[in-house]
Amino acid sequence: MKLGIVTDSTCDLPAALVEQHGLEVIPSILVLDGKEYIDGQTITRDEFYRRLPALRTPPTTAAPAMGEYSSRYESLLSHGCEHVISIHAAGKLTSIVDTARLAARDFEGRVTCVDSGSLSLGVGFQVLAAAEAAEMGLQAALAAIESAQKRLKVNAALDTMEYLRRSGRVPGAVAALGGLLSIKPLVDLTDGVVKAIAAVRTTHQANDRLLNFLLECGPLERLAVLHSGLESRAREFLNVLMQKASQSVPRDILLVNVTTVIGTHVGPHGLGFAAIKAG
Secondary structure (H helix, E strand, C coil), X not given: CCEEEXXXXXXXXXXXXXXXXXXXXXXXXXXXXXXXXXXCCCECHHHHHHHHHHCCCCCEEECCCHHHHXXXXXXHHHCCCCEEEEEECCCCCCCHHHHXXXXXXXXXXXXXXXXXXXXXXXXXXXXXXXXXXXXXXXXXHHHHHHHHHHCEEEEEECCCCXXXXXXXXXXXXXXXXXXXXCCEEEEEEXXXXXEEEEEECCHHHHHHHHHHHHHCXXXXXXXXXEECCCHHHHHHHHHHXXXXXXXXXXXXXXXXXXXXXXXXXXXXXXXXXXXXXXX
């Protein structure tokens, strides 16, 4: 069975991997000072993070139109794919997967939509798992996604509470930290729920705590170090990790500047990781 795989731009997969696996990536919409941008196409990540602190009004995001999904599904199915798996950002945080499901109704059971329960490479690693298992058929690919979900860990250390607070997407995490904007929160994303797991005062303390959370995962099958517009922080974190645990991390570690639609809600200068624990 030939499978087509669709995802959205929150997956943060590098272009080389998208091309290697023949993935279809649907971009989300970003609105800056009243002007719409196509995520990753009409605005770069570097430009976004450079502009973010000085924006007159907070940026907003939007899911792509249903037709974007329909056209991708139609194209794949008309070019030899027998089934399409559509894997998307957490439904508790965005309407993307709901829109995909609406579009899938028109294809009579030939499109399976999956709520990843995650963001960034938490989505991307599930997409890769499906792509690598695709030759073995639909059930094998879905089983690979499920396995990756069960072994997934996504944590982040944000530079400020401000963007999380004003986004309104994760009020529980904000409430748990008492709305203190001067602290640097550490959060966990599991099954689409963002939870506060620690709060510190300095970036150095945040890096140390995040590293400890990662080391607690044990041996890893996949790892991505994530940042929101501050690559130097991510590289420093990765260097320390390699000094302490080079034997328990995979050879190919991704270093990713997270996409604009995620950065809108977490703010600049953040650090995080997405990891799949070894099975």
